[in-house]
Amino acid sequence: MGFMYNGIHSKNMKLKARLTSWQASPPLRNSYEIVPGKVGIADFGCDSSERYIKVSCNIYPQRTFENLVKVLDDISAWLNPMEGLKQLVLDDVPDRFFLARLNTEIDCERILSSAGSFELTFICPNPNGYAITDEQFTFSTTGSHELVRNIGNINSYPIYQLKGNIDSSSSSFVTITTNGEELKLIGRLASNEILVIDSLLLTAKVTDLNGNTLRNGLPILDELNFPILNKGSNEIIINTNNATFSELNILANSCWR
Structure with missing residues (x-):
């Protein structure tokens, strides 16, 4: 399994990726107000907040540490958050895309001398997923x-x-x-x-x-x-x-x- 980001699939970047969790609905942004003389609080409704998508990644052995760094350099350029929001499509949920960018650093843990693992966290300011093939x-x-x-x-x-x-x-x-x-x-x-x-x-x-x-x-x-x-x-x-x-x-x- 894996994911597509900005038109490039993770397998083409020498990554094995999988979802580690899934938000069935995005976090809520509640609007409450304390009203003097009223029991409890006044509820002014809620709205959806941003969504976070976490993906666990592994890089298979690349023979040398230098080759591993080269793969990580390519991944860093591919997922550069400075370029703004891009389409993210997850293999596990192939009917929709999210507009996302990387929200944290890429901090690779060396498993072997030339292999590593890390977790990616994407932020979707608009939490909704949109149909790839629409009506x-x-x-x-x-x-x-x-x-x-x-x-x-x-x-x-x-x-x-x-x-x-x-x-x-x-x-x-x-x-x-x-x-x-x-x-x-x-x-x-x-x-x-x-x-x-x-x-x-x-x-x-x-x-x-x-x-x-x-x-x-x-x-x-x-x-x-x-x-x-x-x-x-x-x-x-x-x-x-x-x-x-x-x-x-x-x-x-x-x-x-």
Whole structure:
């Protein structure tokens, strides 16, 4: 077993790796407050904190200590945390990836003169795991549609890609209502452009048909009401007013807590 980090598998770095533990859910960040005159505490809910993933590693004998150091040099460069978050995929959980970086030093214990072992601890500031092969949905007509998410175990923050034609008049708009929450799109959108709305990053942009960014898309959103998809069934309602709707493509961004 092993893991893939930044597109490179641990076996290609001469590592034998295995999970030593698994967090079934990330740590909680609780919000409590003491209220004078009230028994106990006031509970203002909780949120997920960062996730830590620990991997135990071994380097097989490399004939000489010099060769062992060379392998460790390559591993140190591969896992350099200064390069930021990279995709981490564990062989034991191959359907999802985490955005992670190394959180501690690599401190190798020499087992033999040319072999060693150490433990890696990765930190995932976003504790959720995201689907490697995700669900996508495409709607090409207005009206009510059902969208059913089967991957993941929590609500997801999808990416919406809208094609259509909206002019700059106040009477021209498209509305997308996701599970009762309406997103109204106003402003200018040409038929050869795509409005990309990313609910996870809370951003929007307008691209050409090849995906090249043309401009900021946030001014097209009447309100910053980013859609959220439930696990299971979702209702999507698309309506227009003095505008043309061509297609809505939805990338679910399915995830696990």
